[in-house]
Amino acid sequence: MSPKQPDFRRYLVPVNTGSTQQLFTDCLVVGAGVAGLRAALEAAEQCDVTLICKGNLSDSNTWNAQGGIATVLAIEDSFESHIEDTLRAGCGICDKTVVERVVKEGPGLIRQLADWGTKFDRVDGKIDVTREGGHSHSRVAHALGDSTGRGIAEALIEKVRQQVNINIIENFYTIDLLTCPDGRCLGVVGHRPHSGTEIIWAAATILATGGAGRLYRETTNPEVATADGHAMAYRAGVVLRDMEMMQFHPTTLYIAGASRALITEALRGEGAILRDSTGKAFMKKYHPDGELAPRDVVSRAILDRMLKTGSTHVYLDLRHFDKPHFAKRFPLISEICGSFDIDIATDMIPVRPSAHYMVGGVKIDLEAQTNVPGLFACGEVSSTGLHGANRLGSNSLLEGLVFGKIAGQSALMWLQKMAGPEYRKMTIEIPPSDRSRLDTEDVRNSLRALMWRNVGITRQAKHLDEAQEIIRFWQRYVMDKVFERPFGWETQNMLTVSLLMAQAAATRTESRGVHFRSDFPERDDAAFAHHIEQVRENA
Numbered sequence: 001m002s003p004k005q006p007d008f009r010r011y012l013v014p015v016n017t018g019s020t021q022q023l024f025t026d027c028l029v030v031g032a033g034v035a036g037l038r039a040a041l042e043a044a045e046q047c048d049v050t051l052i053c054k055g056n057l058s059d060s061n062t063w064n065a066q067g068g069i070a071t072v073l074a075i076e077d078s079f080e081s082h083i084e085d086t087l088r089a090g091c092g093i094c095d096k097t098v099v100e101r102v103v104k105e106g107p108g109l110i111r112q113l114a115d116w117g118t119k120f121d122r123v124d125g126k127i128d129v130t131r132e133g134g135h136s137h138s139r140v141a142h143a144l145g146d147s148t149g150r151g152i153a154e155a156l157i158e159k160v161r162q163q164v165n166i167n168i169i170e171n172f173y174t175i176d177l178l179t180c181p182d183g184r185c186l187g188v189v190g191h192r193p194h195s196g197t198e199i200i201w202a203a204a205t206i207l208a209t210g211g212a213g214r215l216y217r218e219t220t221n222p223e224v225a226t227a228d229g230h231a232m233a234y235r236a237g238v239v240l241r242d243m244e245m246m247q248f249h250p251t252t253l254y255i256a257g258a259s260r261a262l263i264t265e266a267l268r269g270e271g272a273i274l275r276d277s278t279g280k281a282f283m284k285k286y287h288p289d290g291e292l293a294p295r296d297v298v299s300r301a302i303l304d305r306m307l308k309t310g311s312t313h314v315y316l317d318l319r320h321f322d323k324p325h326f327a328k329r330f331p332l333i334s335e336i337c338g339s340f341d342i343d344i345a346t347d348m349i350p351v352r353p354s355a356h357y358m359v360g361g362v363k364i365d366l367e368a369q370t371n372v373p374g375l376f377a378c379g380e381v382s383s384t385g386l387h388g389a390n391r392l393g394s395n396s397l398l399e400g401l402v403f404g405k406i407a408g409q410s411a412l413m414w415l416q417k418m419a420g421p422e423y424r425k426m427t428i429e430i431p432p433s434d435r436s437r438l439d440t441e442d443v444r445n446s447l448r449a450l451m452w453r454n455v456g457i458t459r460q461a462k463h464l465d466e467a468q469e470i471i472r473f474w475q476r477y478v479m480d481k482v483f484e485r486p487f488g489w490e491t492q493n494m495l496t497v498s499l500l501m502a503q504a505a506a507t508r509t510e511s512r513g514v515h516f517r518s519d520f521p522e523r524d525d526a527a528f529a530h531h532i533e534q535v536r537e538n539a
Helices: 034-043 079-089 096-115 148-161 228-235 295-309 323-329 331-339 396-415 440-454 461-478 486-507
Strands: 021-030 049-052 166-169 173-179 185-192 196-207 246-253 273-275 314-317 349-358 361-363 375-377
Touching: 021 034, 021 185, 021 396, 034 049, 034 148, 034 196, 034 396, 049 196, 079 096, 096 148, 096 396, 148 166, 148 396, 173 196, 173 228, 173 486, 196 396, 228 361, 228 375, 228 486, 246 295, 273 295, 295 314, 295 349, 323 331, 375 396, 440 461, 440 486, 461 486
Parallel strands: 021 049, 021 196, 049 166, 196 375
Antiparallel strands: 173 185, 185 196, 246 349, 273 314, 314 349
16 A cells, blocks of 8 residues: 655756766665664675765664664574564564564674674673563673663774775765666765765665654654655655654653653663652553563553653653662663762653654565665665564664675675666756745754654544645745755755655554554554555656
């Protein structure tokens, strides 16, 4: 099922190959999270690779990931159990073949990370594993306590820097994918602060641009997560899938006026208790697993308690924890709490949900290929079929590793059929707009508030229709403009993807996983046990 799509301009900026600085590479990787780094390493075994990222190598959701990475390491655990937990969380629309492949490749890739220098937490010399919500066994490995993403990223970045045939370009803003008339991907057009517009021609391109959390006012994501990859893929004719499926993390630190800091669910896995503003524990009323219920259940439960108690937040109670152990096991959260004078021995931590992980994204097959020849995708920007309608906690770093490796391998196979990067003479002109220019900062702030209010944790037809109407109005005055800096292009991308998300959410008139419709609160397998796909018309 595919809702009717608006026909946006194909490129955000004019392109003239005759007057633009150009680079050539065998394989181009766009993005430097766990998936992009792993893809670059795989491809670099047999070809020259250019790795570009929007900010620095550390500006990614991977780097900020506090939670762990799930894989079967304990003797009492099994692949079958991990597969079943993932399928259950996905609420009927996981691809079982994908789930089986990711789960079974996990242990080997985790051990490889350890060999490459990832400092996993260990007990008696073995990688330690803990249990998180939705998991039936302890299988979540952590590195550097509660800084697993940073621990993995540091090891991968060091490995990438050691490869002489990987050219790293930081602070490169990718504006659009370049395609030829037959639809094949030829590379990208982008922008660097001191050199302006540049074109990178690539025989194979791997999209690993990350998530879309910054579309929401409340989010755990860094500033770079503005859905750029989703938007540029959509403009290039790539099929997007399950864009209504945004996962909200139940517990982010809520201090009025401060940026949101993620409070890992590993705390709940180790016994932290959620209490409402009256001090009552409430999760058992919503799910038999209590604090270990799936994330979508916990997020909606917290929202419900906030509404019923008239509060802006609930609390996470750690007062029964051993304080020295807490400081050692969760050093980052301990530091964050200390910076706000929260003493976990006597104080509870104020928390509320925030947008966290884009479950949907660029549709790829089991070999990480998109429907556009020469273009591959991996990581959070992609929709692999692993997560279905709800990501099982700590499966995302695992997915990034597995599909990063797959994407690198597939790019190498594609390169065997190609002579190398192909130069095409291109002149793309964009007529000037005669409409008024809106303040992009105002539009951006208003859009994020609108998405949180109307396309958030709970949804209904009236609010989704209103969101589409308002976004379309902003688009009329923003999408026709030609901007010269990333802030404007990001705003255009955010408007593009926000509308796609609202449309998909309106189309799915049921509740499934992270997508909850208060006007259609039941799951409807007869009508919706499938994906919703969106593709640009006339692409």
